[in-house]
Amino acid sequence: MKEIFANCTEDERRVAIIEDGRLTDFFVERFAEENVVGNIYKGKVTSILNGLQAVFVNIGLSKNGYLPIDELVAAKADVTNGKHLIVQIDKAPLGTKGAKLTQNISLPGRYLVYMPGSEHIGVSKHITDKNERLRLKSILESLKEKGDGFIVRSEGAGKDKACFKKEIRYFRNLYMNIKKKFNKNQSISLLHRDLGLIFKTVRDHLTDDVNILMIDSPEEYHATLEFVDVILPKFKNKIRLYKGKTPIFDMYKIESQIENIRKQKIGLPSGGYLIIQEAESLCAIDVNSGKFTKAGSMDEIIFRTNMEAVKEVALQLRLRNIGGIIVIDIIDMKRQSDRNKVYRYFSEIVKSDKAKIEILPITKLGLIEMTRQRKFESIGNFLTEPCPYCCGSGNVLSRQTMALKIKKEVLKLVTRTGEHPVMITVNPEVCEQFDEKFRKNLETKIHRKIVITSDSGIHREDYRISIGS
Template identity: 35%
Template sequence: MTAELLVNITPSETRVAYIDGGILQEIHIEREARRGIVGNIYKGRVSRVLPGMQAAFVDIGLEKAAFLHASDIMPHTECVAGDEKKNFIVRDISELVRQGQDLMVQVVKDPLGTKGARLTTDITLPSRYLVFMPGASHVGVSQRIESEAERNRLKAVVAAYCDELGGYIIRTAAEGVGEDELASDAAFLKRLWTKVIERKKRNKTRCRLYGEVALSQRILRDFAGAALDRIRIDSRLSFEHLLEFTGEYIPEMTAKLELYTGKQPIFDLFDVENEIQRSLDRKVELKSGGYLIIDQTEAMTTVDINTGAFVGHRNLEETIFNTNIEATQAIARQLRLRNLGGIIIIDFIDMNNEDHRRRVLHSLEQALSKDRVKTGVNGFSQLGLVEMTRKRTRESIEHVLCQDCRVCKGRGTLKTVETVCYEIMREIVRVHHAYDSDRFLVYASPSVGEALKSDESHALAEVEIFVGKQVKVQVEPLYTQEQFDVVMM
């Protein structure tokens, strides 16, 4: 089974599709207008020191001066235990920096409104499995890697890569990763830091030394060491940039790059465009005739499984079991494709057989093992729901591509015609009590206006008798179903 990346480039947007076995597994989208500067490294100059705020303003070449607090001028403390951190004392800002001084800083927060960017001098460079800490001499391990044996293994492997340039933090994604991938990441980060130092020596102040790479380069960095057969790019300019990028930082991937020159759009090759559209639907059809319902809320994502048209061949218990097993594969793919993170609750069809429940859970864990993002399955709860988590790494595809409907305001439902008609009648009575008028004119949507003139005409007539005034209805074709106005005449 082949695996490849399709890179679609337009001036304002970059999209990358990960195809495995001919099926879309992941989609990544980045729009130029929404790219931030978090992670960028600058050579800046202190323009003002504010002892009263224990902070300084630093000119890094942006429209607004950036903000550097005394607490952000600290040595690497990411891997230090909580008790030890108390020993680090924040010194007075006047002792740490002076006006006119040149500093190498990294952006930790984008400019917002009237505020400039937030900076730190505690610079880090991330890759897929490691974070490089210039000047540090130790190795830290993510707290989310819980196995002590695995923590010790990773620490022993990565310790060999520490030298006078710096140390490393081992990221959660490194759990279970082999030595070759870790060595590749460490070498990549050292090359990157060397380039930053060279630029610092070569360039004047108020300039960018390192920018968080664009999506196409970030994806190649994150897929370094993955079993990819080829990477197809539909832009000659981007293809040349990626050739240069891989040649400098990931030479083992250069041979996999291909310039796509086909006549049909690159995303039509594996039906990617249609798959993106389907990933926005609540309902996901299963091959057997069953289906999933996926609802993304603020607090969590819920997945409901139904047998639908699948009636099975033996008995109800087998039908339910087979539907749930098929659903585990679909769920794992949909979580990756939609990039759903946080708490995920799965409502499998109820199973009375304990062996069936165990096998469904195992099937889900096996399907999730292919996910590049860390997941955790907590098993069936007392209510028969499977609780799991998936690390949030970026916005879900729905949040990137969609916004709340201005008609339903994100509810996903509309008030019925009948409900709106009754609201209009109550509004007429309210206005009648509040103001003097001779008659009322109601502006409503076509569906509501039609109902007021037909199905609800008797109720509207009773309102006219109650208020003792004439009510006229006028249809407004551009009004939405919930929109109406009651005007005094």
């Protein structure tokens, strides 16, 4: 069974989903950093770049959004600078990039996604029964009007016509109001704001297999009760108010699991481990056998390690919300049958992930190449920023490298002998490299005395050189 916990403060809302005591999903919404994905705007075209096949649109955010040409509903010839368009944010701004926009509007509900202007009818990949898929398509065909498009969500399985009819009526009225605002508003404006984090969690995650949704804010608790009473009245008894004095995430041992999201090294049950390295353009994951504690032949040990690894990778990608291109370097397996088993197992367990995923077969080099849908920045990027000490590289020059660098600098600066000593100020860790032998060698070369001073306030890669008096 799943449990959902919501921590609400004046600064942020956090939602944690727990399965069997383990954190599987974590979401954050900060009031100073509004989540804009799903919002619909009246935007103004600022430029059209044919080389990039994109239209840049001012929607009132700090950076213009970019609208790929293939996401245009109107004919390209009709889009000119200054023209107003109705657009929806498909992907949040990331780094220096503005939000990715689309004109293919989609409005997600509990049981279906409504796509005005589309004629497509689809069913979630998580609904696998052929007869059920045909039944659902038949229902939507009977409810469809011109310009309606639908995708049945996994929660729509088993639902009757009345459930879908109610949602469709609501979304038709909602989109009609959005179009009225677009025609009425004279300038760039927000036409529709997507649900907040708690309500979105209810819509997308409050299901039969959830035991409880516990909220630590009375205001959010009562608002959520009202929302659930409208869309999911049968689940009202699952909504609880946390009244304890200990912070809710500490009480249920969630805070410590959140801290682990930042770790690059993740242990596996049998002694192996993963190294997860996330970059801007892709994520690389390395699988290592470590000290595997179970007996067996080398082939069996490698196979079991890879099976544990891909299971953990599926969970970590979902928990950390890592998207884009992902390359997994598993341990090389000699037997093709083992490679096939690992690939099939991985393909099966990622089906529980709500993000769209594509996985290619294992290559001869033992690599799994995959993509995972990215709508928001990863949790790691959201919670952190580049280290000002190493400028985000994760490395600084070694102590020996720094000592040799300073030695070269001294030899370049001090070209004449003299009575006055050379004063060198360095970080304490670098200072350790300037032992008596190293210092005497340098003194012999420059024919001056060397005075080394350590300063804990100086950066590891910084130093000061001066001639004393």
